Amino acid sequence: MNRPILIVASLALVTALVAWLVFRSNPSTLVKVEGGAKQPKETVEVILGLKTCEVCGYDALKEAGMACMNCGYAINQQTMAQEMLADEHSLVIQYQLDYFLPDTLGSPIHFMKPRVSKKGYPKSATWKPLVFESEVFEYHKVITELEQARTPGKPQ
Numbered sequence: 001m002n003r004p005i006l007i008v009a010s011l012a013l014v015t016a017l018v019a020w021l022v023f024r025s026n027p028s029t030l031v032k033v034e035g036g037a038k039q040p041k042e043t044v045e046v047i048l049g050l051k052t053c054e055v056c057g058y059d060a061l062k063e064a065g066m067a068c069m070n071c072g073y074a075i076n077q078q079t080m081a082q083e084m085l086a087d088e089h090s091l092v093i094q095y096q097l098d099y100f101l102p103d104t105l106g107s108p109i110h111f112m113k114p115r116v117s118k119k120g121y122p123k124s125a126t127w128k129p130l131v132f133e134s135e136v137f138e139y140h141k142v143i144t145e146l147e148q149a150r151t152p153g154k155p156q
C-alpha cells in the first residue's frame, strides 16, 4: 500500500474522531432561539459563565464596567459623564429605555424573553428591569414626537 495515502487517511480519521468528541462533550449547549415573527428559528451555542448585564439582563459581561457583549451598553464613570447622569441607577434606566424600545409604538415588551439572546447569552433568572412597560411607551411617544418636530416640511 502507498505510504502517503495511509498517512492522509489516518489524519482524516483522527480529525473526525476529535470533531466527534468535541461535539459529544457539550451537546446541551445548543438551543433554538426565536428569530422573530418572520424569521425561522436559529440554532445558537449558549455562552455560559459571564456576569449579568444590568441593562439587558443577559449574562454577557466579562467584567463590571465593560461594554456588554449582548447589548453593547457599559455602566461606568465614563458613560455616566457622557450621559450627564450622576448615578448608575439613572444610567441603567436611560439605557433600558433605549434597549427595550419597541419597533412599533405600543407593541408589548418582553423583558424576560427570549431566554437565550440571538448572540447566545442566557437571560439571568434573578435580573429585573428598572423600567416599566408604560415608561418605555411614554419614552417612545416623546422621542417619536421629537423626531417628527425635527423633520423639515412636516406639520408640527
Ligand SMILES: [Zn+2]
Binding pocket: 053, 054, 055, 056, 057, 058, 060, 068, 069, 070, 071, 072, 073
Ligand atoms: Zn447587556
